[in-house]
Amino acid sequence: MPMEDQKEIEKLRSELNEHNYRYYVLAAPIISDAEYDHLLNRLRDLEKKHPELFSPDSPTQRVGAPIQAGFSEVVHLTPMLSLANAFSEEEVRAFDAKVKKLLGHEVGYTIEPKVDGLAVSLRYSHRRFFQGATRGDGERGEDITLNLKSLRDIPWDLPEYAPQEVEVRGEVYLNKADFERLNEERLDKGEAPFANPRNAAAGSLRQLDPRVTAGRPLHFWPYAGSGLRGITTQYQVLTDLEGLGFLRPNGLPDFLQNRLIRNIDDALALFKIFNDRRHEVPFEIDGMVIKVNSLKDQEALGFVGREPRWAIAYKFPAIQKTTILKDIQVQVGRTGSLNPVAILEPVEIGGVVVSRASLHNEDEIERKDIRIGDAVLVQRAGDVIPQIVMPIKERRTGEEKLFQMPERCPVCSSHTVRLPGYAMRYCTGGLSCEAQLIERLKHFAGRRAMDIEHLGSQLAKSLVEKKLVQSIADLYFLNKDSLLTLERFGEKSADNLLESIEKSKERPFSKVLFALGIPEVGEVTAKYLAEHFMSIDLLGRASLEDLEAVPGVGPSISESILQFFGEAHNQNVLERLAQAGLNLQQRAKKQRPLDGLIFVLTGRLERFTRPEAQSRLEALGAVVSSTLTKKANFLVAGAESGSKLEKAQSWGVPVLEEEELLRMLDESTSSEETSPHVTVDLKGRS
Structure with a gap:
């Protein structure tokens, strides 16, 4: 050897x-x-x-780690082992072939999500929960009974028809939204963030002080049970556990339901659905578990090393990898914001090679203590831009360098400033900065703005570099001869672009307002401003108080609008846009039943989704805000409403339950069809 x-x-x-x-x-x-x-x-x-x-102490033969000091030791009734992993279709088919060869007959399987949490065991005696433990090293775990009792998903007592002695095993997990909030709180306190929801759940559950655990919204997902009566299959185990009170959350995607399948081809087809739709699940799942359904067959197959022969975890492609942060470069956005971008040692994540990642702003870099040269944990989930989760400080060598934002713009060398209350640093070069003008042109021509077809990134760059466009208004004064001077730009291309520019003059005032790229004025805010002020002239003359009277417009947005209209250069651009014939005033609109009323949605709705509720409200003229203020007319409170409900009650904001909202929508829709003048009853429970 x-x-x-x-x-x-x-x-x-x-x-x-x-x-x-x-x-x-x-x-x-x-x-x-x-x-x-x-x-x-x-x-x-x-x-x-x-x-x-061979060694029985090898990590390939054991699972977990020794007991942490401070916890009592619990000996498991049967070992809590881990599952073998598969990363390809070939490995799954090999598992299926081996199972059938060992058993000598065809088998059925159950399919379950592989919840990425902390495995625990719950023991009930005389139907009462008396002991909970972590997996530990598989043979012995840590006694975390008091911590587990703080989880609402875990019943303290089983129904009278349950067996006297029962053990339930499952995963304790944290929802993704709660994980993000927890990490924000930790960063604000100067504490290191958790790498992922699984580690956050583990860190929350394995606290010596149960009050810390109780303050974190942990959940339990059951996957195994013993001591149950008359059970012969894994599918029956899962069904029985639900009957004993181990319920799964409402509103989960349908593909997470317990499933029985006849063959491995069905499992592979389901895996594609799991992988494609994993982003719909409110908590992390990192794969799909395939288990032989018959408990008799499971017993016959037994175990090898630390893993059962009758189950396998088919893992998703990884969404996190570690790599090296080689450099931090700064890009200039359309509003002049300086955006730091991580330049990474290329690493493959989920089948895509990642070499750049978002760093958001200088505060985020400082909060996470990210340094050039660090080994970093990078995450790419779904279509989300790759981001650095955290640096691996334990791997620092002392050669890493702190990053500082530049005092001058990397494109035009103008001074950069950071205004009070802003997270971003900005270039002061305005439209004299080529980077800003190119990005403003791209935004202005975008589908959600002026919808100018054929004006993409490369053409925007060429127009600016050739000095054919030095402000967004110059687009409307281009001619065919000047366009033909551009490289690889023929007559057909010129005709198409000019036709699209001319057509954009028909876009409504709200789209023009959004296209101007006023900092902090998004598509929805532009719509409300257009409907409130009705013209660019009235908007330009508005005071701070006038602006803050518009739904969803606070001090920060108001200040940004005032600064925009206070710039002489911007006034010149607006004059030229008016000369070009753009719509700079709102057409008169039909009065709608809920015009101007501000609604805030919170909690989980049962009858329809939040986007559906928002769409119906806005169709009737209402404003739907994500932020609750005293200006709100209604708070719609669904199931599990949180702090917003308490605030609304303390401020006297009327509160609507879902049934009341439905009634209001139906009545308003009916009234709108018969009369344009409708009075809405501004009442609700408070």
Whole structure:
């Protein structure tokens, strides 16, 4: 046997034991799950190659980590083992073939989501919850009974028809939205963020002070039970657990339902659905679990090492990897904002090579203590722009460098400023800065703004570089001869562009207002401003108080609008846009039943989704705001309403339940069809 293999085996075992301790005990890993799996698979391959080096203490044969000091020890009735992982269709088919070969007959499977949480065991005696424990090292776990009692998903008492002695196993997890809030709170306190919801759940549950756990919204997802009567299949186990009070959250996507399948082809088809729609789940799932359905077959198959032969976890492509932050570059946005961008050592995440990631702003860099040269944990989930979750400080060498935002614009060399109350630093070059003008042109021509077809990034850049466009108004004074001077721009292209520019003059005032790119004035705010002031002249003469009377417009947006109209250059642009014939005033609109009324939605709605509710309200003239202020006319409170409900009650803002909202919508719709003048009863429960 080569000495190199023996040394690598020893090194891998040592590294994996260290990573297990950081993952299971400290809830603070320094490598991603994908990298851990890579190390573990490499060790497995080497141990298969050299069976004479087998050790029962190897990380391939054990699960978890030793008990943390401060917790009592619990011996599990049966070992809490982990699942074998599959990362390809071939590995899943190999699992299926092996199961059928060992059993000698066809098998059915259950399909369950692999919830990315902390595995725990719950024991009931005389139908009362008396002991809860972590997985620990698989044989022994930590007694966290008091902490688990703070979870609303875990019943303290089972129904009278339940068996006297029951054990339930499952995952404790944290919803993604709650994870984001928890990390924000930690960063604000100067504490290190959790790497992902799983580590946040583990760190929250394994607290020596149960009050800390009680303050965090943890949930429980059951996946196994023993001591149940008359049960012969895994599917029956899951169904029985629901009957005992272990309920799953309402409103989950349909593909998460317990499923029975006849063959492995059905499992592979379901995996594609799981992977494509995983972003719809409010908590993290990192794969799909395939289990032999028959408990008799499970018993016959047994275990190998630390894993059952009758189940496998088909893992999604990783969304997190660690890599090196090589540099931080600064890009200039259309409003002049300086946006730091991480330049990374290229790394493949979920089948895509990632070499850049968002860093948001200088405060975020400082809060997370991110430095050039750091090893960093990078995340790419769905279509979200890759972002740096956290630096791996334990891997610092002392060569890392602190980052500072530049005092001069990297494009036009103008001074940069950071205004009080703003997170971003801005270039003062205005439209003299080519970077801003190019981005403003792209925004102005965008589909949601002036919808000028054929005006993309490359053409915008060419128009600015050739000095054909030095303000957005110049677009409307272009001619065919000047366009033909552009490289690779023929007569057909020129005709198409000019036709599209001419057509854009028909866009309504609200779209023109949005297209101007006034900082902090988005599409919805532009619509409300257009409807309130009716023309660009009246908007330009509005005072701070006038502006703040518009729904959704606060001091920050008002100040931004005043600054925009106070610039002589912007006034010149508006005059030229008026000369070009753009719509700078709002057409008279039909009065609607809920015109001007401000609604805020909170909690979970049962009869329709929030976007559906918002769409129906806005169609009747209402303003739907995400922020509750004393100016709101109604708060619509769904299930599990939080602090907004308490604020509304203390401020005297009328509160509507979902049924009351439905009644109001139906009555308003009916009234609108028969009469344009409708009076809405401004009442609700308070």
